[in-house]
Amino acid sequence: MPYRLLKFALSRRHPEPRMFRVPAALKPAYDVVIIGAGGHGLAAAYYLARDHGIRNVAVLEKGYLGGGNTGRNTTIIRSNYLTPEGVRFYDESLRLWRDLATDFDLNLFYSQRGHFTLAHTDAAMRTMRWRAEVNKHLGVKSEAVDAAFVKRAIPMIDMECGGHAPILGALYHEPGAIARHDAVAWGYGRGADRRGVEIHQQTEVTGIEVTGGRVVGVRTSRGRIATPKVLCAVAGYTPRILDMVGLRSPIYVHALQAMVSEAIKPWLDPIIVSGSLHVYLSQTARGELVMGASLDPYEVQNTRSTLDFAEGLAAHMLDLFPFLGDVKVVRQWAGLADMTPDFAPIMGTTPLEGFYLDSGWGTWGFKATPVCGKTMSHTVATGANHPLIRAFEFDRFERFELTGEKGAASVGH
Amino acid sequence: MKLMNCPLNGPRPVLEFAFGGELRAMPDPDRASDAQWADYVWNRNGAPGVKREWWCHVPSGFWFIAERDTLRDVVIATYPCEAVLR
Numbered sequence: 001m002p003y004r005l006l007k008f009a010l011s012r013r014h015p016e017p018r019m020f021r022v023p024a025a026l027k028p029a030y031d032v033v034i035i036g037a038g039g040h041g042l043a044a045a046y047y048l049a050r051d052h053g054i055r056n057v058a059v060l061e062k063g064y065l066g067g068g069n070t071g072r073n074t075t076i077i078r079s080n081y082l083t084p085e086g087v088r089f090y091d092e093s094l095r096l097w098r099d100l101a102t103d104f105d106l107n108l109f110y111s112q113r114g115h116f117t118l119a120h121t122d123a124a125m126r127t128m129r130w131r132a133e134v135n136k137h138l139g140v141k142s143e144a145v146d147a148a149f150v151k152r153a154i155p156m157i158d159m160e161c162g163g164h165a166p167i168l169g170a171l172y173h174e175p176g177a178i179a180r181h182d183a184v185a186w187g188y189g190r191g192a193d194r195r196g197v198e199i200h201q202q203t204e205v206t207g208i209e210v211t212g213g214r215v216v217g218v219r220t221s222r223g224r225i226a227t228p229k230v231l232c233a234v235a236g237y238t239p240r241i242l243d244m245v246g247l248r249s250p251i252y253v254h255a256l257q258a259m260v261s262e263a264i265k266p267w268l269d270p271i272i273v274s275g276s277l278h279v280y281l282s283q284t285a286r287g288e289l290v291m292g293a294s295l296d297p298y299e300v301q302n303t304r305s306t307l308d309f310a311e312g313l314a315a316h317m318l319d320l321f322p323f324l325g326d327v328k329v330v331r332q333w334a335g336l337a338d339m340t341p342d343f344a345p346i347m348g349t350t351p352l353e354g355f356y357l358d359s360g361w362g363t364w365g366f367k368a369t370p371v372c373g374k375t376m377s378h379t380v381a382t383g384a385n386h387p388l389i390r391a392f393e394f395d396r397f398e399r400f401e402l403t404g405e406k407g408a409a410s411v412g413h
Numbered sequence: 414m415k416l417m418n419c420p421l422n423g424p425r426p427v428l429e430f431a432f433g434g435e436l437r438a439m440p441d442p443d444r445a446s447d448a449q450w451a452d453y454v455w456n457r458n459g460a461p462g463v464k465r466e467w468w469c470h471v472p473s474g475f476w477f478i479a480e481r482d483t484l485r486d487v488v489i490a491t492y493p494c495e496a497v498l499r
Contacts, residue, residue: 239459250455298432301461397455
């Protein structure tokens with residue numbers, strides 16, 4: 001628990017100051033420039049300042065802090081992946097998550113709920129057993145459970161799903177959790193800010209200057225900055241930044257939509273995912289249902305909402321929980337997912353010296369925020385990829401050494 | 414509901430169509446270097462813009478080309494693929 005909460009209880013005045021400074025102007029030079037003030041970029045800034053003593057850092061954000069995918073995801077945190085590389089990486093993230101509120105002295109509303117990945121077919125059950133064994137081998141709490149276990153944990157569920165997709169069992173992942181996503185960006189931002197990092201919002205990067213195969217500066221809507229190191233953490237905008245430095249990548253962008261219901265009585269404790277029905281949901285502490293589904297079915301770099309999505313997701317929700325028929329949807333939105341062919345991220349050094357990528361975070365980036373900050377700050381500080389991200393290197397595709405994480409994607413994409 | 418103009422069937426709901434990715438030129442597999450081939454297999458043009466794309470009208474199994482602005486999600490033109498395969 002954040003100890004600062006005690007101060008709120010004992011103080012007569014509200015003791016909360018502003019979260020960040022608003023730095024007046026850009027300096028002419030920084031040791032590191034981070035593009036993107038989302039969770040990932042701010043986490044990297046935070047650990048660069050805290051663990052590596054690199055404080056002359058600018059985080060540039062063309063919109064507002066945490067306004068991209070950090071504020072648009074469905075806040076699920078889990079480490080029940082399929083490949084050993086993925087499991088190790090996300091489990092390190094989960095370990096970091098647990099201490100984060102105390103680290104920040106900020107309430108993240110981190111809430112461990114348990115996470116069910118439902119299986120509606122024998123083939124899906126087989127994948128659940130596979131994932132459970134990989135997870136257990138690496139010390140992660142996951143197990144394949146039967147239909148009766150699912151029904152006991154989620155009494156309101158229709159186990160037949162209207163008769164067309166009966167639930168045979170699930171992968172149960174006890175550490176599965178949700179957290180308040182905005183607070184993650186604020187916590188990292190404030191921590192970085194207090195250590196001297198400058199966060200410049202409303203500052204768009206318009207070009208990256210390269211001389212002799214290495215980064216020398218960044219052009220922005222507010223002037224030029226000299227820097228030897230640039231970290232790109234911009235999710236669905238990655239291809240546009242890569243075009244600025246002439247690098248080609250397998251990243252393609254689809255929109256990912258989500259929606260939230262009005263607040264209703266608490267009835268759902270765990271987090272539920274169904275790959276077959278393309279749905280994932282959890283109930284927030286306020287009682288809203290946060291619901292997500294698959295990517296939009298074609299490339300689009302626009303955060304519009306579609307009726308097709310709302311209809312499809314609502315239909316599948318009703319397969320699982322017919323009693324929700326009268327519950328209203330209050331918001332729908334979208335984020336831009338930078339997808340990769342193997343459903344694993346693209347992280348670390350690139351062929352361009354001084355240019356580092358934290359990208360390819362598709363639909364799975366929020367849970368990785370802390371470990372991305374840790375590993376990318378190490379990579380930027382030392383110039384060498386952190387051991388935990390070796391499976392996610394930029395050049396793995398031209399070596400035809402993919403990481404194959406698709407089996408752990410939360411829904412079938 | 415969003416409509417798309419199929420060159421064979423006329424305007425149809427966009428749900429009836431499947432996206433097939435951007436139209437790309439395949440290098441000659443016998444002459445391409447490993448790097449060129451890997452570039453063709455993996456790399457994509459992920460930045461927004463007006464792109465020529467493969468689309469299929471699923472009920473009739475008809476593949477065609479659509480020119481679409483991926484930033485605004487607006488289809489500019491659709492036509493049979495013969496026009497681009499020469």
